[in-house]
Amino acid sequence: MRATVMYGAGDVRVEDVPDAALREPTDAVVRVLRSCICGSDLWPYGSMPASEHGQRMGHEFLGVVADTGAEVPGLRAGDLVVAPFVWADNTCDFCREGLQTSCRHGGLWGHDLDGGQGEAVRVPQAQGTLVKLPSGIGADSPLLPSLLTLSDVFCTGHHAAVTAGVGPRTTVTVIGDGAVGLCAVLAARRLGAERIALMGRHKERTDLGREFGAAEVIAERGAEGIERIRELTGGDGTHAVLECVGTREAIETALGAVRDGGVVSRVGAPQYSEVPMDFGTLMRNITLTGGVAPARAYIEELLPDVLGGTIEPGLVFDRTVGLEEVPDGYRAMASREALKVLIRP
Amino acid sequence: MRATVMYGAGDVRVEDVPDAALREPTDAVVRVLRSCICGSDLWPYGSMPASEHGQRMGHEFLGVVADTGAEVPGLRAGDLVVAPFVWADNTCDFCREGLQTSCRHGGLWGHDLDGGQGEAVRVPQAQGTLVKLPSGIGADSPLLPSLLTLSDVFCTGHHAAVTAGVGPRTTVTVIGDGAVGLCAVLAARRLGAERIALMGRHKERTDLGREFGAAEVIAERGAEGIERIRELTGGDGTHAVLECVGTREAIETALGAVRDGGVVSRVGAPQYSEVPMDFGTLMRNITLTGGVAPARAYIEELLPDVLGGTIEPGLVFDRTVGLEEVPDGYRAMASREALKVLIRP
Numbered sequence: 001m002r003a004t005v006m007y008g009a010g011d012v013r014v015e016d017v018p019d020a021a022l023r024e025p026t027d028a029v030v031r032v033l034r035s036c037i038c039g040s041d042l043w044p045y046g047s048m049p050a051s052e053h054g055q056r057m058g059h060e061f062l063g064v065v066a067d068t069g070a071e072v073p074g075l076r077a078g079d080l081v082v083a084p085f086v087w088a089d090n091t092c093d094f095c096r097e098g099l100q101t102s103c104r105h106g107g108l109w110g111h112d113l114d115g116g117q118g119e120a121v122r123v124p125q126a127q128g129t130l131v132k133l134p135s136g137i138g139a140d141s142p143l144l145p146s147l148l149t150l151s152d153v154f155c156t157g158h159h160a161a162v163t164a165g166v167g168p169r170t171t172v173t174v175i176g177d178g179a180v181g182l183c184a185v186l187a188a189r190r191l192g193a194e195r196i197a198l199m200g201r202h203k204e205r206t207d208l209g210r211e212f213g214a215a216e217v218i219a220e221r222g223a224e225g226i227e228r229i230r231e232l233t234g235g236d237g238t239h240a241v242l243e244c245v246g247t248r249e250a251i252e253t254a255l256g257a258v259r260d261g262g263v264v265s266r267v268g269a270p271q272y273s274e275v276p277m278d279f280g281t282l283m284r285n286i287t288l289t290g291g292v293a294p295a296r297a298y299i300e301e302l303l304p305d306v307l308g309g310t311i312e313p314g315l316v317f318d319r320t321v322g323l324e325e326v327p328d329g330y331r332a333m334a335s336r337e338a339l340k341v342l343i344r345p
Numbered sequence: 346m347r348a349t350v351m352y353g354a355g356d357v358r359v360e361d362v363p364d365a366a367l368r369e370p371t372d373a374v375v376r377v378l379r380s381c382i383c384g385s386d387l388w389p390y391g392s393m394p395a396s397e398h399g400q401r402m403g404h405e406f407l408g409v410v411a412d413t414g415a416e417v418p419g420l421r422a423g424d425l426v427v428a429p430f431v432w433a434d435n436t437c438d439f440c441r442e443g444l445q446t447s448c449r450h451g452g453l454w455g456h457d458l459d460g461g462q463g464e465a466v467r468v469p470q471a472q473g474t475l476v477k478l479p480s481g482i483g484a485d486s487p488l489l490p491s492l493l494t495l496s497d498v499f500c501t502g503h504h505a506a507v508t509a510g511v512g513p514r515t516t517v518t519v520i521g522d523g524a525v526g527l528c529a530v531l532a533a534r535r536l537g538a539e540r541i542a543l544m545g546r547h548k549e550r551t552d553l554g555r556e557f558g559a560a561e562v563i564a565e566r567g568a569e570g571i572e573r574i575r576e577l578t579g580g581d582g583t584h585a586v587l588e589c590v591g592t593r594e595a596i597e598t599a600l601g602a603v604r605d606g607g608v609v610s611r612v613g614a615p616q617y618s619e620v621p622m623d624f625g626t627l628m629r630n631i632t633l634t635g636g637v638a639p640a641r642a643y644i645e646e647l648l649p650d651v652l653g654g655t656i657e658p659g660l661v662f663d664r665t666v667g668l669e670e671v672p673d674g675y676r677a678m679a680s681r682e683a684l685k686v687l688i689r690p
Contacts, residue, residue, distance in 0.1 A: 094605060094606065097606060099605060099606040099630060101628070101630065102605035102606060102629065102630070163630075163632075260439060260444060260447035261439065261442060261444040261447060266627065269624065269627065270622075270623060270624050270627055272623070273621060273623040273624075274619035274620065274621055274622070274623070275619065275620050275621075275622040275633075276618060276619055276620075277615075277619070277620040277622070277633060278615060278617070278618040278619070279614065279615050279618075281636075282611065282614065282615055282635070282636045282637055283446070283636065283637050284447065284636065285444060285446065285447070285508075285635075285636030285637065285639075286636065287508075287632065287633065287634040288620075288622060288632065288633045288634075289632040289633075289634070290627070290630075291626070291627045291628065291629065291630030291631065292627055292628050292630065294630075
């Protein structure tokens with residue numbers, strides 16, 4: 001079968017790889033209907049050292065079950081399923097607590113597993129990992145892009161909002177107008193946020209942010225960005241700041257824009273190792289939370305709103321490519337020509 | 346009147362100062378019955394640059410109302426009151442949210458105000474700040490030390506436990522066997538913690554920690570201390586870590602000892618400006634919370650347990666001095682001869 005392999009920074013290839021096949025009785029094989037490129041894929045795309053064997057890519061996909069092992073009683077060939085970006089047994093203590101990203105028998109896609117950016121995927125712990133979608137959704141359904149966002153990007157935005165405690169009396173700053181930031185806006189609105197400010201400077205993206213529920217768009221960054229948030233909030237800052245970038249500047253801005261007693265939630269992969277949580281943040285009772293999103297914990301809850309059309313997170317996809325064009329998809333996302341690239345293998 | 350003034354590192358004097366007197370209609374004057382020295386007083390005691398005018402000291406006290414301004418309807422001369430370590434109007438939006446430490450009309454003792462380590466204190470925003478204690482508690486009541494801990498140290502331990510989400514299914518590590526750490530143990534037990542481990546190496550203190558509810562005492566620090574916590578928890582770490590020291594080593598230990606999805610709550614005044622919340626803590630969904638404790642928000646809730654004798658946080662006091670002996674009290678605490686020094690002016 002064909003699949004995407006990254007061999008180093010800027011070097012993404014679509015190649016023949018061994019066909020996905022059952023190996024454990026807990027496996028399923030899923031034929032990929034839709035996949036996509038994640039903002040986090042751009043970090044290795046920018047910096048991965050050259051590798052002889054390469055790295056299979058893609059951790060967001062939905063597709064049709066092709067085969068199941070003996071210990072996957074809940075699925076059968078033909079089922080439409082969505083896969084969270086971390087696989088998990090969904091039965092261990094961490095999973096039962098809703099932290100499937102720390103599952104005792106789970107892990108990440110790629111490495112020695114198939115990735116989502118290919119024709120098919122062997123899914124370990126398939127019974128726990130995969131979420132079956134209602135029958136009747138066709139292979140060309142316009143719902144597929146939004147359903148695909150339940151793999152990662154919308155759940156990640158939702159995780160930022162949930163861990164920050166966003167609710168009807170919460171003012172929110174979202175830092176970053178990438179797909180995660182826009183999904184965080186949508187998630188915060190869905191949770192009833194009182195008012196949402198989006199920090200970003202790419203008009204076509206912030207326009208979608210407004211559509212998703214941002215009342216203000218702030219192009220300034222750093223100290224000026226903090227100042228603008230403070231102006232909008234009578235000097236106080238917002239109750240919640242959802243940090244969806246991952247740079248040191250973004251986390252500093254977040255800590256400066258948050259109200260006393262407030263929460264900074266971070267879901268961007270941190271490109272820093274230290275956070276300036278000094279005496280001042282202690283006096284102000286600031287909480288830093290968030291993390292890698294346990295998408296599996298959220299899919300069932302978010303699914304009805306996607307199916308019903310109340311929310312349409314799939315609008316973050318602004319380009320669609322076939323599998324052979326994936327390298328160009330990476331190039332387009334890395335150069336910011338595309339916000340988020342959908343793959344139709 | 347006599348009061349404590351710090352003039353620099355190691356230089357604490359008890360001196361004649363202007364009598365405490367009403368200045369604003371919202372003031373009260375309180376004659377101090379009990380006060381104490383705080384672990385946080387030891388930071389300037391160790392490092393304050395020499396000052397000509399000095400700094401009034403003490404932010405924990407209880408006493409008897411001597412005089413009230415016209416806008417203090419709830420108090421009258423003779424009332425026994427306890428003062429939280431931050432004064433506050435208790436009516437602004439932050440106060441109504443239980444964050445009196447960020448009150449819009451509040452502040453800290455000392456500076457241009459009286460401190461608690463003196464004969465009397467002018468209390469600003471007295472109606473909001475002071476909590477009236479039941480009548481019938483005499484000036485020599487054995488309850489006074491425990492009631493005094495509601496000013497700061499027990500509420501600070503309680504804040505660590507509350508912000509960390511401690512409850513019946515929570516395993517807890519408390520870092521630090523100072524008075525705050527011991528109060529954090531007691532607070533965690535009071536909130537029903539499943540199991541509490543106390544990290545400390547001073548036997549007489551950790552013995553009190555056991556009495557307060559710690560099931561294990563861990564003398565090791567740093568990587569070894571983390572290893573011991575992991576051994577006790579099947580490799581996982583504890584759900585909550587209450588960091589009651591404030592050093593860089595302590596916060597690093599806290600982040601190493603916490604379970605995936607868990608919470609580190611810090612209440613020790615940070616002697617660091619950066620926290621190592623890197624990619625690993627993101628993958629593990631670690632939350633960092635805590636801060637300066639809004640004692641005012643907790644006093645009414647904790648009072649019945651102190652009055653009823655269910656908890657006796659006053660056991661953290663292991664030495665009592667008169668006002669003139671306060672400098673020796675500082676010396677004893679700084680040299681770790683005394684855990685916490687009670688002052689009877």
